Amino acid sequence: QLQLQESGPGLVKPPETLSLTCTVSGGSITSSGYYWGWVRQPPGKGLERIGSIYYSGAAYYNPSLQSRVAMSVDTSSNQFSLKLSSVTAADTAIYYCVRHISLGHFDYWGQGILVTVSS
């Protein structure tokens, strides 16, 4: 059974960089056709796309966040990561890592990690 687990600091100061890692277990991050993504949800609000990455390193970001986002993959550790720079209180959210196929649904989600941006 595939499992995704987010890790990283729960508190980040503005305007520092938020860094999260998603560890994939029970399957390989290099499985053909699968993308690995990040979704966030501010408290009491809806789901927001951050972006996705393929194991080759090709990444696709939400245009509204593109200038601040970077995603990477570490195939040797079966992990992928998110960096969001110049954070503000508006970046406070639960961050989920997910798996999906191209044009497909998000079939696996991590449990989510709450990241609070506050000085």
Next chain:
Amino acid sequence: NFMLTQPHSVAGSPGRTVTISCTGSSGNIAANYVQWYQQRPGSVPTTVIFENNQRPSGVPDRFSGSVDSSSNSASLTISGLRTEDEADYYCQSYDDSTHWVFGGGTKLTVL
């Protein structure tokens, strides 16, 4: 940018049927698959419909999905409402093969 618009809230009585709409801002919503996710309070979203009208294993057939090109919208229909259906529901689709988007979410209240 491609956007999906959902009603903020819908409500229904136990045993009744409700439909949640999801309208595309441009293009043809039928060009790419639409998914629907259920999120109960404090829980991780789960898929109730994928590829417009497919149900994952374990999702009851009370849940159904459809797409209407003429109105550029998708719909999630839940029949035989139960109290456990009370949740937020999100549609999700793609602008192209690499850019995906969620609707704003609909809160379903079972009265």
